[in-house]
Amino acid sequence: MRNLVAAALFVLGAASAIAQPYPTRPVRLLVGFAPGGGVDISARLLAPKLSEHLGQQIVVENKPGAGTNIANEAVAKSPPDGYTLLFNSPAVVINTSLYKSPPYQLRDFIGVSIFAATSNLLVVPAALEARTAADLVKIAKQRPGVLNYSSAGPGTTQHLAGELFKLRTGTDIVHVPFKGSAPSLTALLAGNVQLSFVNPVAVGQHVKAGRLRALAVADSKRTELMPEVPTLKEAGIEGVEVSLWYALLAPAATPRDIVEKLAAGVGRAARDPETRQRLRDQGAEPVGNTSAQFNQLLREELERWSEVVRVSGARVD
Numbered sequence: 001m002r003n004l005v006a007a008a009l010f011v012l013g014a015a016s017a018i019a020q021p022y023p024t025r026p027v028r029l030l031v032g033f034a035p036g037g038g039v040d041i042s043a044r045l046l047a048p049k050l051s052e053h054l055g056q057q058i059v060v061e062n063k064p065g066a067g068t069n070i071a072n073e074a075v076a077k078s079p080p081d082g083y084t085l086l087f088n089s090p091a092v093v094i095n096t097s098l099y100k101s102p103p104y105q106l107r108d109f110i111g112v113s114i115f116a117a118t119s120n121l122l123v124v125p126a127a128l129e130a131r132t133a134a135d136l137v138k139i140a141k142q143r144p145g146v147l148n149y150s151s152a153g154p155g156t157t158q159h160l161a162g163e164l165f166k167l168r169t170g171t172d173i174v175h176v177p178f179k180g181s182a183p184s185l186t187a188l189l190a191g192n193v194q195l196s197f198v199n200p201v202a203v204g205q206h207v208k209a210g211r212l213r214a215l216a217v218a219d220s221k222r223t224e225l226m227p228e229v230p231t232l233k234e235a236g237i238e239g240v241e242v243s244l245w246y247a248l249l250a251p252a253a254t255p256r257d258i259v260e261k262l263a264a265g266v267g268r269a270a271r272d273p274e275t276r277q278r279l280r281d282q283g284a285e286p287v288g289n290t291s292a293q294f295n296q297l298l299r300e301e302l303e304r305w306s307e308v309v310r311v312s313g314a315r316v317d
Contacts, residue, residue, distance in 0.1 A: 022258050026057040028084045029248075030075055032068025032091065037152055037181025038118065038201035038284075042246040043087040045278060046115050049269035054261070060087075064179040067095055067155035067316065069103055076108035080253035082262065085112070087248055093301045095155040097309040099316050106302055111294035112248040112259055113266035116284040119219035120161050120197040120242050121229065123212045128194055133216045133235040136195065140171035148174045150184040150193040154316045158184070160305070161197035161218045161242040163312040165232075168239045188212065199244055200225045200283025218242045225283030245287070247294060263291045 029047060033039050040062065047058040063071040068091045078084035086092065086109065096102050122133060130136040140147050149165075151158035154177050166173050176193055178184040181202045188196045189211055200223055206212040207226065216232045217223055218240050232240045248266055250259060269275055270288025279286050309315070 022082050022261065023054055023056045025083065026059050027054065027082065029058050029060045029087050030071040030084065031060060031062050031087050032064060032071030033062065033152055034064045034180030034182050035062055036202070037185075038199040038244075038282075039087065039089050039246055040180070040182075041201055041282070042116055042279070042284065045275055046087070046248070046266065046269050049272055049275055050262070050265045053265035053268050064153075067091060067098070067153040067159075067177070069095055069099065069155075073103040075249070075251060076104035078251055080251035080255070082250065082254055082258040085248055085250050085262070087115075087246065089244055089246060090157050090301060090305065091153070091155045092249065093298060094157070094160060094305045094309065096302070097306040098155045098314060106298060108252050109249045109298075110252050110254055110259055110291065111298050112250055112291055113263040113270075114245045114247040114287040114289050114294055114297070115266050115270055116279050117243065117245045117287050118199045118201055118284040119217055119221075119223055119244055120157055120199055121203060121207075121214045121223070121226070122161075122165070122195065122216045122218060122232065123188065123198050123203055123207065123214050124195045125188060125191045126210055126213050127191060128213070130215065131213070133230075133232060133237055136215060137169045137171060137237070140169070140173055144172040145174060147171075147195065148176045148193040150176045150178060150187045150196045152181040152184050153177050153179055157242045157244050158197045160308055160312065160314065161240060162195075163314045164240045164242065164308065165197075165218075165237070167312050168237055197242070204283055223283050224280070246284070259291050263294075 031043050043060050047060050051058045075086040149162045187193045207214045214229045216235045220241050267288035270286040276286045
């Protein structure tokens with residue numbers, strides 16, 4: 001009888017543990033970039049609001065390297081229990097085509113929700129004589145192989161924007177990748193590179209202070225943060241439209257109820273008046289869409305970026 005009672009108590013305890021609502025402990029949020037860039041800034045805006053929604057701490061953990069593949073692989077191979085999540089940009093999609101042997105595939109993830117969207121600006125140091133995108137193209141053609149452009153790493157939209165810019169303008173500009181937007185931006189501010197495609201979240205303050213000059217927007221429309229800056233198409237350069245989003249993803253087999261709870265938290269954060277204003281002050285637009293909407297976009301993005309990689313000729317071994 002005593003053994004039967006013990007067994008019954010064990011079963012009840014196990015059932016109780018299983019029935020506990022998610023989450024019951026802190027959640028890790030991996031970011032594949034160094035601190036200070038647009039993805040990292042947005043992740044740290046989302047974390048406290050998502051923590052309020054879930055009732056548990058969200059720990060943002062930077063794992064830069066290999067064009068975000070270190071963080072991407074770590075999450076793709078984590079238990080699908082909602083306790084290890086990924087916050088990334090289109091780099092998570094681009095890398096599956098850009099790298100010869102990527103350590104994961106997009107099917108290893110389920111999209112939770114896009115937190116915010118923005119664009120990339122073509123920027124140069126204030127000391128560079130280029131005042132317009134046309135000026136920059138002229139300089140690049142006069143000095144083939146001399147100008148350098150920085151990016152937050154292989155596979156980022158900054159990298160692909162740079163390659164598309166070279167392709168569409170017929171210029172020879174050298175790619176210098178870094179482990180995140182912050183060190184890439186530092187190199188640009190120091191004049192160690194002559195141009196970069198940087199999102200307004202990271203670069204706005206430097207443009208306003210006169211340290212950098214924004215020449216054009218690499219998107220289909222101007223940014224509200226700097227409405228006076230033309231798009232590249234308006235500047236006479238077609239085919240360099242590289243939109244950018246910041247989003248939450250989870251391992252593919254994560255239970256649907258956990259995914260939906262996380263998506264609801266992202267949506268709630270994106271609708272929060274204070275958070276919306278902070279995003280807009282940095283040139284980003286709050287989104288907070290559903291998991292179904294995000295996964296449809298991911299499928300479209302995979303097709304689009306595969307074609308961009310093919311056309312640009314960009315490749316990483």
